[in-house]
Each structure stands twice: as structure tokens, then as C-alpha cells.
Amino acid sequence: MNTFYVWTIGCQMNFADSWRLERELGRLGFREAPRAEDADLVVLNTCVVRQHAEDKCVGRLTSLKGWKRRAAGRMLVVMGCFVGDEEALLRAYPYVDLFLKPSDYVSLVHYLCDHDLLPRWDTDALASPLREDGEVPVSMHVPISYGCDHHCTYCIVRLRRGAERSRPLPEIVGEIRSLVGRGVREVTLLGQNVDSYGHDLPPPAGRERPPHLADLLHAIHEIDGLYRIRFLTSHPADLRSEVIEAAAALPRVCPHFELPVQAGDDEVLRRMGRGYTVAQYRDLIARIREQVPGCSIATDVIVGFPGETEAQYQATFDLLEELRFDAVHVAAYSVRPGTPAARLPDDVPQEEKERRRQAIDDLQARIVGEINAQFLGRDVEVLVEREKKGRWEGRTATNKLVYYPDEDRDWQGRLARVRVTWAGPWSMIGEVVRKA
Ligand code: SAM
Ligand code: F3S
Numbered sequence: 001m002n003t004f005y006v007w008t009i010g011c012q013m014n015f016a017d018s019w020r021l022e023r024e025l026g027r028l029g030f031r032e033a034p035r036a037e038d039a040d041l042v043v044l045n046t047c048v049v050r051q052h053a054e055d056k057c058v059g060r061l062t063s064l065k066g067w068k069r070r071a072a073g074r075m076l077v078v079m080g081c082f083v084g085d086e087e088a089l090l091r092a093y094p095y096v097d098l099f100l101k102p103s104d105y106v107s108l109v110h111y112l113c114d115h116d117l118l119p120r121w122d123t124d125a126l127a128s129p130l131r132e133d134g135e136v137p138v139s140m141h142v143p144i145s146y147g148c149d150h151h152c153t154y155c156i157v158r159l160r161r162g163a164e165r166s167r168p169l170p171e172i173v174g175e176i177r178s179l180v181g182r183g184v185r186e187v188t189l190l191g192q193n194v195d196s197y198g199h200d201l202p203p204p205a206g207r208e209r210p211p212h213l214a215d216l217l218h219a220i221h222e223i224d225g226l227y228r229i230r231f232l233t234s235h236p237a238d239l240r241s242e243v244i245e246a247a248a249a250l251p252r253v254c255p256h257f258e259l260p261v262q263a264g265d266d267e268v269l270r271r272m273g274r275g276y277t278v279a280q281y282r283d284l285i286a287r288i289r290e291q292v293p294g295c296s297i298a299t300d301v302i303v304g305f306p307g308e309t310e311a312q313y314q315a316t317f318d319l320l321e322e323l324r325f326d327a328v329h330v331a332a333y334s335v336r337p338g339t340p341a342a343r344l345p346d347d348v349p350q351e352e353k354e355r356r357r358q359a360i361d362d363l364q365a366r367i368v369g370e371i372n373a374q375f376l377g378r379d380v381e382v383l384v385e386r387e388k389k390g391r392w393e394g395r396t397a398t399n400k401l402v403y404y405p406d407e408d409r410d411w412q413g414r415l416a417r418v419r420v421t422w423a424g425p426w427s428m429i430g431e432v433v434r435k436a
Contacts, residue, residue, distance in 0.1 A: 006043045011049070012141050013190050021105040028109070043105075045079050045080045077100060103161070144231075164192070169204070176226065181225070188232060198211040213242075234259045244292060256297075264315040300330075303333065325368075332357045380396045419431055
């Protein structure tokens with residue numbers, strides 16, 4: 001086997017895992033093929049958070065059946081949240097060689113070594129991932145915990161990813177230090193619920209309690225050469241005041257929060273198993289905005305949850321209008337087999353779910369358009385990630401996408417001061433402000 005292709009859909013965690021897996025395969029001597037059909041080894045990194053995502057995975061899996069059967073020695077691997085009951089999966093997809101639990105790409109590396117499937121033998125093959133070589137992007141996602149201990153009744157992710165497991169703090173800090181040494185300037189700390197980071201770890205020597213997210217933010221903040229630290233996703237019931245304080249006090253911690261509310265009605269929140277009320281959520285947002293002025297906040301919302309009445313949906317709409325988020329990721333409720341909510345009648349018709357989803361999307365486009373218009377004529381600091389179609393692309397600390405032209409300088413990985421000349425809901429355009 002010489003070539004590989006990794007196909008990925010879903011959350012940032014999947015993309016972070018795939019990035020690491022691709023680097024590992026490259027290190028083991030594999031070359032990346034341009035298409036799945038041209039590769040010897042294909043890995044599908046899957047998502048089943050909603051039916052639509054699951055359908056895409058099934059489609060991709062089915063489309064590769066012919067490819068797999070046409071030549072001996074090809075290998076098809078499926079990882080990610082599609083992988084639940086492995087025996088049932090093997091019966092349904094007998095042509096798949098290996099199913100791996102979400103984020104368990106290291107088992108693939110072991111499998112390839114154990115079965116002598118490497119293009120060339122490398123005695124270091126089992127060394128820890130992310131060695132000190134290879135190119136890195138300006139901004140990288142770094143998983144800090146896997147799994148989730150919450151019990152949101154609609155969510156299949158926690159069933160597939162299992163209980164929360166935090167990575168040891170020194171391991172994360174060491175990895176980020178090495179990434180920064182290789183050119184990374186921004187890290188996004190990833191977890192299903194970053195706010196409960198550390199609760200499953202032993203206390204470090206000399207301390208009485210395990211580390212939490214604020215400790216991690218402080219430790220990472222010490223790393224020279226790192227410009228920005230982001231973290232997601234937060235859980236409204238777990239976000240500690242120390243994290244808000246860290247975002248306020250530590251200049252490299254971005255003043256940006258991803259805080260899913262999911263619904264604006266207490267009864268719906270209770271049935272979703274979210275563990276907070278609308279009033280508590282509203283207070284939390286007020287506290288964050290008071291302590292971190294100028295911060296941005298994004299949220300997630302589900303419309304059409306079982307039993308959601310028009311009035312309950314309207315309460316969500318009104319809350320979003322009142323709180324004016326910088327981004328709202330809105331999804332129509334999708335029944336996920338095996339979750340507690342799947343036992344409730346899915347009684348909001350599909351067209352009605354779609355109407356509610358679209359209305360919130362439209363509301364949010366207006367709100368964020370208004371928020372972003374306030375930046376017109378103002379200067380913002382942009383961390384430049386790449387050049388795209390003749391313009392530099394980067395984001396503000398508050399996660400606003402900004403483009404600007406400048407042929408005179410290579411800006412990748414640098415902080416630029418940009419005067420905003422155009423602002424739309426999804427991005428802004430500006431011109432670089434040169435130092436006098
Ligand atoms: N950990 C995050 C949290 O605290 O809510 C979210 C993780 S979840 C994988 C990502 C988003 O997908 C959720 O915030 C929710 O809005 C959406 N989602 C999850 N299950 C869903 C379902 N059954 N139907 C529709 N949307 C769903
Ligand atoms: Fe899912 Fe809720 Fe955790 S949405 S990933 S159970 S916080």
C-alpha cells in the first residue's frame with residue numbers, strides 16, 4: 001500500500017483528528033491521493049449528529065463498495081461517530097476492513113504496523129504522533145478532552161464518543177509549545193465541553209484539586225510566540241467565573257465564547273436535559289459582557305424539538321433577538337436512534353421545522369449585519385491565516401473573518417492592523433493600515 005485518502009465531515013474535532021492522521025500516514029511513507037478512487041487506503045471520518053450527515057456517510061460508504069472490490073489489497077477504514085455497534089456495522093458493510101471509535105486514529109497506525117502494511121518500514125512508526133517535522137498552519141485545533149459527561153436527550157455524540165477523558169495538562173502544553181516552535185500562532189482548544197476539562201484528572205503534585213480550563217489557559221498563555229488562544233465548546237451550566245476572568249485578563253485569550261443555548265424556553269430546556277434555565281443563561285451572558293467588554297458570543301439552537309409549540313419556538317426567536325449573538329448555528333431537530341428524545345413523538349412537521357430554522361437564520365443575518373456594520377471605518381487586528389484569491393484572509397480576536405489586499409508583503413502568520421471598508425454579515429473587507 002502506498003497512497004491514502006481521508007474523507008472528513010462533521011465537527012472541528014473530526015477535522016483535527018483527520019489532520020493528525022494525514023500527517024501520521026505521510027510520516028509512515030504514504031502519499032496522499034487526489035481522490036478516494038485513486039488511493040490504496042481510504043479512511044472515512046464520519047458524523048451522525050443529524051440524519052443528513054449520516055445519509056452523507058452512508059452514501060460515501062456505499063459509493064466505495066465497487067472501488068474496494070475491484071482490486072485486492074485495498075483497505076477501507078471507517079472512524080468517527082458513525083461507529084457504534086460494530087457487529088451490526090460489519091453485517092451491513094462487510095467490505096469495510098476496520099471500524100475505529102471516534103478520535104482513535106492511533107489504532108489505525110498500530111494496525112498498519114502490526115499487519116505489515118506500511119509502504120516502508122520505519123522503526124519510529126509507533127513514536128507518538130505530531131513529531132517535530134512537517135508543515136503546520138497558522139491556526140490549529142488542539143483537542144483537550146474527548147467525550148462528554150452531559151446527558152442532552154437529543155444528542156448521539158455523547159453516546160458515540162463516551163464519557164469525558166481529559167488529556168493531561170503538561171501533555172497539551174508541551175504539544176502546543178512544539179507547534180508554536182514550528183510556526184503555529186493560534187490554537188483553538190477543543191472539547192465537547194471544555195468547561196469540565198480536568199475534572200477526571202488527578203491533582204498535580206502539591207495541589208489539592210485537579211486542573212480546570214482556567215489553569216490550562218494560564219499555562220498556555222505563558223508560551224512565547226503564541227498570539228491567540230481560543231476554546232470551544234463551553235457549556236452554560238459549567239462555565240466557571242475563572243474562565244471569564246482569564247478571558248478578561250489574559251491578552252492572548254480571545255474574547256470569544258461559544259455557548260450553546262439550544263432553546264429559549266424552560267420547559268424545552270428541561271426536556272432537552274440541558275441543566276439550566278433561560279434566566280440563568282441570560283445572567284451568564286450579562287456577566288460575560290460586563291466582564292469582557294467588546295467580546296463576541298456565538299450560540300447553537302435546535303428548532304422543532306419534540307413537543308415544541310409555536311409559543312416555545314417564538315420564545316427562542318425572541319431570546320436571540322434580545323441577546324444579539326455574533327453567530328447562531330441553528331439546526332432542525334433530527335431524531336437520533338438510541339437517544340432518550342427518540343422515544344418522544346417527533347411531532348413538529350419537517351416543513352415547520354424548516355420554516356423555524358430559516359426564520360432564525362434570517363433574523364441572525366440581520367443582527368450580525370448590524371453588529372458588523374459598526375466596524376465600518378474602524379481598525380481591527382487580524383491574525384492572517386492565508387492568501388486566498390489575491391487577498392489576505394484572517395480573523396479578528398472576536399472571530400470575524402476579514403479580507404484585505406496587499407501585494408507588497410507576505411502577511412501569513414502575522415498580525416495586521418486593518419481598516420474596515422466594507423462589512424457584511426459573514427465577512428469584512430478592509431485595507432492594511434501602514435505604520436507611519
Ligand atoms: N457540546 C456542545 C453543547 O454543549 O451543546 C454541542 C455538541 S453537538 C455535537 C453540536 C450541535 O449539534 C449542538 O449544539 C446541537 O445544536 C446540534 N445537535 C446535536 N444533536 C442534534 C439533533 N439530534 N438534532 C439537531 N441538532 C442537533
Ligand atoms: Fe451532546 Fe450535550 Fe455533550 S449536546 S456533546 S451531550 S453537552
